[in-house]
Amino acid sequence: MDVSIVIPFLNESPNLLPLCEEIKAAMEPTGKQYEVLFIDDGSTDDGCELLEKARADMPQIKVVSFRRNFGQTAAMVAGLDYAEGEVVVTLDADRQNDPADIPSMLDKIDEGYDMVCGWRFDRQDTYLSRKLPSMLANRLISKITDVRLHDYGCTLKAMRKELAKRVTLYGEMHRFIPAVASGVGAKIAEVKVNHRARTAGESKYGISRTFRVVLDLITVKFLLRFHARPLHFFGMPGLALGGLGGALITYLTIARLFFGVPLGDRPLLIFAFMLVIIGLQFILFGLIGEMQTRTYYESQNKPIYHVRTTIGIEQDTPSKG
Structure with a gap:
């Protein structure tokens, strides 16, 4: 043919x-x-x-x-x-x-x-x-x-x-x-x-x-x-969000230890921890989702x-x- x-x-x-x-x-x-x-x-x-x-x-x-x-x-x-x-x-x-x-x-x-x-x-x-x-x-x-x-x-x-x-x-x-x-x-x-x-x-x-x-x-x-290095794709925004959250936590820690700034009523502290968690989730959930899809259709030869x-x-x- x-x-x-x-x-x-x-x-x-x-x-x-x-x-x-x-x-x-x-x-x-x-x-x-x-x-x-x-x-x-x-x-x-x-x-x-x-x-x-x-x-x-x-x-x-x-x-x-x-x-x-x-x-x-x-x-x-x-x-x-x-x-x-x-x-x-x-x-x-x-x-x-x-x-x-x-x-x-x-x-x-x-x-x-x-x-x-x-x-x-x-x-x-x-x-x-x-x-x-x-x-x-x-x-x-x-x-x-x-x-x-x-x-x-x-x-x-x-x-x-x-x-x-x-x-x-x-x-x-x-x-x-x-x-x-x-x-x-x-x-x-x-x-x-x-x-x-x-x-x-x-x-x-x-x-x-x-x-x-x-x-x-x-x-x-x-x-x-x-496809061979998925963390490079998902890791950049995840590190950016997590890094920003970590920087805010560091700033708030210094403010509390050295300047006596109270943190109990500051929304910025909650926001900082949220950024860290979201950054980790972005890396893990995105990577798992994409790799599961690829595995489903390719590695297992699913029609x-x-x-x-x-x-x-x-x-x-x-x-x-």
């Missing part, structure tokens, strides 16, 4: 068959052997039935159907797990990504890159609710992760199989795949891709995801830079999705390497 095309979807029935035709038109001229792996994230429409019927004319179609909605990150992880191609391509099911861009991304991979990310340089979305928040988020993510990209939110990406199998995602970290890949030493390129306005179905994203992006960004920064059925897939469990 040369190429695996991974497409998570949720209630995108009107877009699925036209998307399959576009993929077929884009891939057949390349002469590459490919599969189209649809990941149904708990859809309630007839998308899976349509795809199963479409396999009669396009046997490259394969479907993994979740028991319920687990989120786009879980669907993306399932796609990467089940993919068998030497190169894995991801794209959205809403047809805003153009499959005609896939061959050029494969050519870029052939130049020696491990991952190629799409850049929707002429994005066909509303400015205030989609483009402006995305632009600000891209700048923030690029600065914090040190992986400079114009468009982290573009699902259209291509990556080598060995990289796809090493990317570990959970929560809602699918948008940070380039940053995670960079953490394992991937060579990343960015290419301009076509972006089209949605013509069918409804968007699954709202402005509320901005807050989730910020929280996930903190996790990504921690995992990229401090973040559960499959109900598969179509066109012979193996019982996905390949991990």
Whole structure:
């Protein structure tokens, strides 16, 4: 298998068959052997039935159907797990990504890159609710992760199989795949891709995801830079708070011993002890929480999705390497 095309979807029935035709038109001229792996994230429409019927004319179609909605990150992880191609391509099911861009991304991979990310340089979305928040988020993510990209939110990406199998995602970290890949030493390129306005179905994203992006960004920064030395991340604010509390306690102790200043009715004493305790809690609780999450998903190899059925897939469990 040369190429695996991974497409998570949720209630995108009107877009699925036209998307399959576009993929077929884009891939057949390349002469590459490919599969189209649809990941149904708990859809309630007839998308899976349509795809199963479409396999009669396009046997490259394969479907993994979740028991319920687990989120786009879980669907993306399932796609990467089940993919068998030497190169894995991801794209959205809403047809805003153009499959005609896939061959050029494969050519870029052939130049020696491990991952190629799409850049929707002429994005066909509303400015205030989609483009402006995305632009600000891209700048923030690029600065914090040190992986400079114009468009982290573009699902259209291509990556080598060995990289796809090493990317570990959970929560809602699918948008940070380039940053995670960079953490394992991937060579990343960015290419301009076509972006089209949605013509069918409804968007699954709202402005509320901005807050989730910020929280996930903190996790990504921690995992990229401090996963082997977490105390450096949690210890700085903890030491700052604890140090300030200790300094206040020292000041109050000197004032009481050498200047006879009464401390019984001074709120500053309580505040100082609170700072010390909060500093310790910041270090301990934050460290324990983050490391437990990492241990749960990685060390114990816990799945973040559960499959109900598969179509066109012979193996019982996905390949991990």
